[in-house]
Amino acid sequence: MSLAKFQYYIEHPASLDSRSLTMIRSVIEEYPFCQTAHMLYACNLKNIQHISYNSQLSIVAAYAGDRSKLRSLLFLEYTRETSELYLPVSENVISNYDTEEKISEISVQADDTEIQDDILIAEPDKKRAEILSKEEIINRFIQQEPHITRPQKEFFNPVNYAKQSTIDDEAIVSETLARIFLQQGHKEKAIRVFKRLILIYPEKSSTFAAQIEKIEKDYK
Known part of the structure; x- marks a missing residue:
């Protein structure tokens, strides 16, 4: 539908008939939130006494921001001088109390x-x-x-490990651990660590053996 045709129906809603129904419906399909198109469609259904008028009235009442304008369109005949859908109308009131009561009910339902x-x-x-x-x-x-x-899980710390005097397991052995035992006065533990190191690292056995010798000599 052209804009001029749509404007014509706004100015002359009484001219809406069975031929305009399809055109107005196509506008609604393209612009589903157009309040004016929904109101014109309801007016068109009313003009041709279509069976879907009441159901469309429920829809358009929900879309209408001001339901008094919907009443004006459906119950009042517009003068030819009207240039907009919501301008003043003539005094010729179309009496249709059943439909107006229906709009009032829909308004209450919409509010609820x-x-x-x-x-x-x-x-x-x-x-x-x-x-x-x-x-x-x-x-x-x-x-x-x-x-x-x-x-x-705490990372292995040889200092903390050595401080735990109740620990005799030397599964984790190192030269650092042996020296810490010596500093704490645990000579036998230090020697055991070096002996374990000899078994683990036989290529360094002479070095560890020298350390054991030194411990036995220095810590009598």
Whole structure:
């Protein structure tokens, strides 16, 4: 439909007939949120006494920002001087109380629907808040009870290892560990470490044997 034709129907809604119905419907399909197109379509259905008029009336009532303008279009005959859809109309009122009552009912239903929509929107927000509260509780519990977390494995530290006097296992041996034992006065432990090192590194056995000799000589 051309813009000029659409403007013509806005200025002369009484001219809407069975031929214009398809054209107005195509405008709605292309611009589904066009309030004026929905109102013209309802008026067109009313003019030709179409069976879908009541159902379209429910739809257009939801789209209409000001339902008084919808009433004006459906119940008042526009003068030829009208240049816009919502300008003043003549005093010739088309009496149709059943349809006007239908619009009033739809207006109330639409208002109730808006309230229900607000409730439906509020419900997810409430559930989201509950979920966030649970997450906050869990996070707070973890922060206050750090002992429930899995302890990280500590890297081998020969100094700490040597300080644990109850440890006699020398599965982890090194020259550094032997020297630390010597500094702490554990002569026998240091010698055992060097003997283990001789078995592990036979190519350095003479070096470790010399260390054992030195320990036995210096730490009598």
